[in-house]
Each structure stands twice: as structure tokens, then as C-alpha cells.
Amino acid sequence: MSDALLRLDHVTRRFGGLVAVNDVSFSVDEGEIVGLIGPNGAGKTTVVDLVTGVQRPQGGEIFLDGGRVTALPAHRRSRMGMARTFQVVRPFAHLPVRDNVVVGALYGHGRAPMREARRLADEVLEMVGLAHRAASPAITLTVADRKRLELARALATRPRLLLLDEAMAGLNATEVDEAMEVIRRVHASGVTLVVIEHVMRAIMGLCRRVLVLEAGRLIADGGPETVARDPEVIRAYLGQRWAERQEAGRD
Amino acid sequence: MTEALLEVRDLRSGYGDVTVLWDVSLGVRPGDFVAIVGSNGAGKSTLLASVSGMLRPSQGHVLLDGHDMTHSPAEAYVRRGLVHVPQGRRLFPGMTVEENLLLGAYRRGRDGVRQDLERVLETFPPLVPRLHGLAGRLSGGEQQMCAIGRGLMGRPRVLLIDELSLGLAPVAVDALLEAVRRLHADGLTIVVVEQDVQVALEHATVAYVLEAGRVTLQGSGPELLTDPRIRAAYLGV
Ligand SMILES: Nc1ncnc2c1ncn2[C@@H]1O[C@H](COP(=O)(O)OP(=O)(O)OP(=O)(O)O)[C@@H](O)[C@H]1O
Ligand SMILES: Nc1ncnc2c1ncn2[C@@H]1O[C@H](COP(=O)(O)OP(=O)(O)OP(=O)(O)O)[C@@H](O)[C@H]1O
Numbered sequence: 383m384s385d386a387l388l389r390l391d392h393v394t395r396r397f398g399g400l401v402a403v404n405d406v407s408f409s410v411d412e413g414e415i416v417g418l419i420g421p422n423g424a425g426k427t428t429v430v431d432l433v434t435g436v437q438r439p440q441g442g443e444i445f446l447d448g449g450r451v452t453a454l455p456a457h458r459r460s461r462m463g464m465a466r467t468f469q470v471v472r473p474f475a476h477l478p479v480r481d482n483v484v485v486g487a488l489y490g491h492g493r494a495p496m497r498e499a500r501r502l503a504d505e506v507l508e509m510v511g512l513a514h515r516a517a518s519p520a521i522t523l524t525v526a527d528r529k530r531l532e533l534a535r536a537l538a539t540r541p542r543l544l545l546l547d548e549a550m551a552g553l554n555a556t557e558v559d560e561a562m563e564v565i566r567r568v569h570a571s572g573v574t575l576v577v578i579e580h581v582m583r584a585i586m587g588l589c590r591r592v593l594v595l596e597a598g599r600l601i602a603d604g605g606p607e608t609v610a611r612d613p614e615v616i617r618a619y620l621g622q623r624w625a626e627r628q629e630a631g632r633d
Numbered sequence: 634m635t636e637a638l639l640e641v642r643d644l645r646s647g648y649g650d651v652t653v654l655w656d657v658s659l660g661v662r663p664g665d666f667v668a669i670v671g672s673n674g675a676g677k678s679t680l681l682a683s684v685s686g687m688l689r690p691s692q693g694h695v696l697l698d699g700h701d702m703t704h705s706p707a708e709a710y711v712r713r714g715l716v717h718v719p720q721g722r723r724l725f726p727g728m729t730v731e732e733n734l735l736l737g738a739y740r741r742g743r744d745g746v747r748q749d750l751e752r753v754l755e756t757f758p759p760l761v762p763r764l765h766g767l768a769g770r771l772s773g774g775e776q777q778m779c780a781i782g783r784g785l786m787g788r789p790r791v792l793l794i795d796e797l798s799l800g801l802a803p804v805a806v807d808a809l810l811e812a813v814r815r816l817h818a819d820g821l822t823i824v825v826v827e828q829d830v831q832v833a834l835e836h837a838t839v840a841y842v843l844e845a846g847r848v849t850l851q852g853s854g855p856e857l858l859t860d861p862r863i864r865a866a867y868l869g870v
């Protein structure tokens with residue numbers, strides 16, 4: 383049996399009395415797109431922090447490709463092929479878009495020399511559909527384009543595993559469709575994805591498998607249709623209005 | 634016709650030499666629930682900033698209760714009961730959640746502050762255990778709840794919310810809408826900018842579509858919800 387690309391084994395993270403991530407175990411195989419959903423404060427961003435090494439768990443282990451990474455610093459994990467986007471995007475506001483991405487390329491997995499970093503930056507800007515804004519200062523980007531920039535910065539590290547933390551927040555339906563296209567392209571280029579999103583349309587459309595966290599615990603793991611009909615998930619996360627709309631939509 | 638609570642006449646506004654809003658006019662009557670809809674970059678946030686004194690319009694007028702406020706500071710708007718919850722939260726990260734919420738009420742005396750705090754916490758239960766923690770440690774969605782909660786603490790007459798549902802779980806959006814609807818029923822006038830056009834239009838008594846800095850459509854929410862132009866451009870159907 384080959385190892386999963388990512389595996390969490392009984393991972394726990396506390397903040398004082400609060401157990402933000404509580405004995406969580408799951409694995410992600412190479413080539414998957416897995417959704418991670420759950421109510422506000424459920425622990426989703428904390429899971430991303432733990433996986434990428436921004437934070438350490440108090441209990442449990444994390445494996446990349448079967449190798450233990452639990453105690454490795456974030457930059458080591460980045461070089462091993464892990465990348466993430468941040469929920470609250472903070473680009474270097476006055477640097478051009480392209481330079482923002484070059485910085486990512488210089489530090490990541492590939493650790494490319496400058497010339498290579500520039501070429502890589504142009505390539506990922508093309509992939510996310512931001513090539514035409516390459517020379518603009520990041521501050522002049524719209525929310526949708528800022529999200530694309532954040533994705534490009536992560537891609538410039540040439541990740542094998544990419545965790546997207548609400549990459550579509552603040553986009554309208556049309557823009558969500560466009561973002562889904564970009565994410566499919568990224569996936570097709572060989573990147574394994576974990577997608578955190580409150581935009582359910584995107585989760586349902588992108589993921590074959592969805593994990594649900596509530597109050598730090600994993601409460602569901604299954605196909606999107608099954609998960610969306612799970613009464614626990616409806617109670618804790620989706621809400622009655624969403625469930626009713628789905629029903630109406632099926633008729 | 635009732636006199637407009639908030640009136641915008643031929644407004645031009647932007648950043649430095651860049652004009653973002655071109656001759657925008659709109660009226661908000663007492664008790665309206667107004668939705669502003671438009672793509673990223675259409676100028677929605679710029680519009681809210683320009684009608685709350687955060688950004689100085691280069692032309693045109695903003696009237697509140699018939700008073701010309703165009704050259705007044707943001708303070709003066711707040712004093713007249715207009716509260717703006719900007720996009721991107723802007724909490725004080727080094728202060729506790731409770732302190733952030735109470736800041737929203739600082740200008741209106743102590744009366745009823747505790748009750749209002751209770752009501753905000755009923756609307757946003759995830760904030761209850763976080764009350765004495767630092768706002769900077771909140772999850773993304775919890776920060777949005779805190780920012781809107783702080784706005785409500787000011788007991789506004791007109792509440793402007795930019796990106797109502799940003800980062801909120803579906804259940805939390807339901808709870809927030811329910812709360813906003815209750816406040817609206819009690820007489821609060823509301824202006825929301827919202828990317829989830831379905832959610833925005835279902836509730837709006839009046840809606841404006843902003844495209845490239847100009848108002849291109851207006852009508853009641855339900856009217857616009859069935860408009861083919863809206864459905865094609867914003868609902869992806
Ligand atoms: N450094 C910290 N100190 C104290 N509490 C924290 C810290 N970081 C996170 N928390 C708390 O841990 C819980 C989980 O937070 P997390 O950011 O992982 O939630 P989330 O699932 O990403 O939520 P959202 O959907 O709102 O982004 C929250 O209640 C949050 O307030
Ligand atoms: N501080 C700024 N400096 C320069 N240009 C800006 C600034 N803020 C916004 N802009 C530009 O003004 C235009 C309108 O932006 P605005 O934020 O008002 O749009 P919006 O409709 O709120 O979109 P979004 O969905 O991105 O929030 C955009 O082209 C944007 O790039």
C-alpha cells in the first residue's frame with residue numbers, strides 16, 4: 383500500500399481552555415480535491431496552520447508522503463511541497479503584482495534563482511488569469527483579483543499539496559464560476575488540493591469528498607451529496623434555508 | 634413621497650486622479666432595505682465610503698435628513714445616526730471582543746448598552762465564549778460577526794454594511810439575516826452591499842445595480858431577481 387500524500391493522526395490543538403482542533407484524523411491521497419467545511423470557529427484555518435507548520439499540535443502526528451513532519455518548521459514543509467493561501471489576504475500593497483509572485487517563487491519548494499522565479503511568476507499569473515495586471519500595484523486590484531494573486535503566490539512555490547483557505551470569499555456567482563475553472567486547471571496540472579470554503583456551490587462543484595469540522599471535531603467525511611443531506615451537517619452548518627433550497631432545486 | 638433619509642445626487646468620487654463613481658444618484662427612504670449589487674470593482678465600497686464621510690466626493694452632494702453633508706467629517710454622519718461597517722472588518726486586534734463591541738456604543742451614553750450587547754451575542758452565539766479574548770485571535774467569520782455587532786451597538790438609524798455575508802457559514806448568514814430583518818421591522822433603515830445577489834435581492838425593498846461606477850438598473854429586490862439581465866450577469870443561470 384502506498385502512503386497518502388497527507389495524513390493527520392489524532393491531531394489536537396488547544397488555545398487555553400479552548401480545544402480548537404480535537405483529536406482529528408484524516409488523510410488525503412495524491413490527486414484528490416477534498417473540501418473542508420464547518421461553522422465559523424470550527425477549526426478549519428487552525429488545521430491549515432497545523433499542516434503547514436505555522437502552529438504545532440499539542441497531540442498527534444502529521445505525515446507528508448509517509449514522512450513525519452509534525453515538528454518541522456513551515457519553510458521546510460514549504461520546500462517539501464506544501465503551500466497555502468491565507469483567508470485574510472495581505473499582499474505587498476505597493477509592489478507590482480508580478481513582484482508579489484516572484485517573492486513566492488524565490489522562497490518556495492522550487493527555490494528558483496531570480497531569472498527562473500520571474501519565468502515561473504509569469505507562468506502562474508497566466509494560469510490564474512492575472513497576466514494582464516502583472517505590472518499594477520497590488521493595492522489597485524479588486525477583491526476577486528486579490529484572491530487570484532494570493533493563489534498565484536502559493537502556486538509559485540510549485541506545491542504538490544495546496545490548501546486554499548476561503549479563496550472565493552467575496553466573489554459573486556459569475557466570479558465563483560471563473561475561480562472554479564482556475565482551480566480545476568491547477569488540479570489538472572497535478573496539484574492535490576484541500577479547499578476550505580463557505581461558498582457551497584464551489585464545494586459541491588469541485589470536490590468528490592468533503593470533510594466537516596464542528597467545534598474542533600470531524601463530524602462527517604463523504605461525498606458532497608451525502609454530506610449535504612446529513613442532518614447533523616444541516617443542523618451545524620448548512621442551515622434549514624439552504625436545505626430547503628436544495629429540495630426546491632431538485633424538483 | 635416621504636422625504637429621503639439619505640440622498641445622493643450626481644456623485645463623483647474616486648482615488649487621486651482616478652474617478653470610480655460617475656454621477657451616481659440614489660435615494661434611501663426611512664424604512665428602506667436597500668441592496669447595492671455589482672461585480673468586483675464596480676465601485677460599491679467606494680459608494681458606501683463616499684456616503685459616510687470616509688471618502689471625499691469630487692462632485693455632487695450627499696444629504697442626510699435633508700442636510701447637505703458633502704463636506705462634513707465622518708463624525709458628523711455618525712452623530713446623525715449613520716453607521717458604516719466597512720469591508721474587511723477593521724477591528725482593534727489588541728483589544729478584547731467585548732471592548733471592540735462596546736466601542737460601537739461609545740457615543741450614545743450607557744442606557745441600554747448591556748441589553749444591546751446581549752442582543753448582539755444572541756445574534757452571534759460564537760462570540761459568547763470569545764468575549765474576553767483578543768479580537769485579533771478570532772476566526773475570519775467571528776471577526777465579521779464582531780464588526781457587524783459593533784455597528785449594531787451604535788443603535789444606528791441607517792446601517793451600511795459592506796459584504797454582509799463575507800466569510801460567514803450558511804447558518805451564520807441565516808442568523809444574521811434574521812437579525813437584520815428584525816431590526817428592519819423595528820424601523821432601522823438598511824443599506825447592504827452583498828455579493829450573494831440571491832440573498833441580497835430576496836430581502837431588498839429597493840435595489841441598485843452598479844456597473845463600472847454607474848447605476849445601470851434599479852427596482853425592488855424581487856423585481857430584479859426575475860430580471861434576465863440580473864440572472865445572466867450575477868446568478869450564473
Ligand atoms: N491564537 C489563538 N488564540 C486563541 N484562540 C484562537 C487562536 N486562533 C484561533 N482561535 C480560536 O480557535 C477557534 C478555531 O479558529 P479557526 O480560525 O481555526 O476557525 P475556522 O474554522 O477557520 O473559522 P472561520 O470559518 O470563521 O474562518 C476559533 O474559535 C478561534 O477564535
Ligand atoms: N485605495 C484605493 N486606491 C486606488 N484604487 C482603488 C482603491 N480602492 C479601490 N480602488 C479601485 O476603485 C475601483 C472600485 O473599487 P471598489 O472597492 O469600490 O469596488 P467594489 O464594487 O466594492 O468591489 P469589490 O467587490 O472588489 O469589493 C476598483 O477599480 C479598485 O481597483
Ligand SMILES: [Mg+2]
Binds near residue numbers: 426427547
Ligand atoms: Mg478560517
Ligand SMILES: [Mg+2]
Binds near residue numbers: 677678720
Ligand atoms: Mg467592495
